[in-house]
Amino acid sequence: EAAVTQSPRNKVAVTGGKVTLSCNQTNNHNNMYWYRQDTGHGLRLIHYSYGAGSTEKGDIPDGYKASRPSQENFSLILELATPSQTSVYFCASGAPVLYEQYFGPGTRLTVL
Amino acid sequence: GDSVTQTEGLVTLTEGLPVMLNCTYQSTYSPFLFWYVQHLNEAPKLLLKSFTDNKRPEHQGFHATLHKSSSSFHLQKSSAQLSDSALYYCALSEGDSNYQLIWGSGTKLIIKP
Numbered sequence: 001e002a003a004v005t006q007s008p009r010n011k012v013a014v015t016g017g018k019v020t021l022s023c024n025q026t027n028n029h030n031n032m033y034w035y036r037q038d039t040g041h042g043l044r045l046i047h048y049s050y051g052a053g054s055t056e057k058g059d060i061p062d063g064y065k066a067s068r069p070s071q072e073n074f075s076l077i078l079e080l081a082t083p084s085q086t087s088v089y090f091c092a093s094g095a096p097v098l099y100e101q102y103f104g105p106g107t108r109l110t111v112l
Numbered sequence: 113g114d115s116v117t118q119t120e121g122l123v124t125l126t127e128g129l130p131v132m133l134n135c136t137y138q139s140t141y142s143p144f145l146f147w148y149v150q151h152l153n154e155a156p157k158l159l160l161k162s163f164t165d166n167k168r169p170e171h172q173g174f175h176a177t178l179h180k181s182s183s184s185f186h187l188q189k190s191s192a193q194l195s196d197s198a199l200y201y202c203a204l205s206e207g208d209s210n211y212q213l214i215w216g217s218g219t220k221l222i223i224k225p
Contacts, residue, residue, distance in 0.1 A: 042215055042216065048212065050211075090156070100146070100158055103157065104155060105155050
């Protein structure tokens with residue numbers, strides 16, 4: 001049974017629109033992460049969280065917000081989507097002691 | 113700052129030949145090293161990680177040895193299979209309270225019959 005799930009799996013948005021990507025984990029991990037993956041850039045960290053109520057900026061936070069309302073849920077919000085945000089977005093949860101991360105299936109976002 | 117370098121962006125091999133994907137790192141501390149594998153249209157998943165007890169990690173025929181003297185954690189397999197075709201990421205954790213992974217740029221491995 002999948003421990004990290006993401007919704008939607010595919011999303012087409014218009015420029016200037018608001019987009020919310022959702023992530024749910026049943027691993028009971030404190031840490032959660034949002035990455036985007038683009039050819040030639042690998043995985044880049046956007047935002048992360050140490051637990052409910054906490055959000056931290058990663059390496060490329062501009063244009064993105066994050067929300068962690070509970071241990072299980074972590075959302076990525078694009079208030080004003082732009083075509084440059086077209087990408088595949090992965091959510092991950094992490095076990096502090098093991099330093100490993102477990103990924104969701106990804107969301108393919110296209111901004112037209 | 114800490115960094116991970118994967119020098120090969122693309123490696124193409126014939127089935128049955130040995131595989132070696134390079135990973136070198138820079139770190140102020142004694143880090144943990146990881147290899148993640150991502151098959152087409154799937155999520156990255158942990159393949160193996162370095163241990164502190166000098167045991168060589170192995171999984172699905174792949175192994176890697178952490179060499180602190182050369183700051184390397186190369187991924188190896190004795191005989192490539194078609195199903196090994198995937199994107200491979202090397203990643204580093206400083207083992208501190210940051211809990212972030214520092215990622216290499218990835219190596220795409222294509223195995224041909």
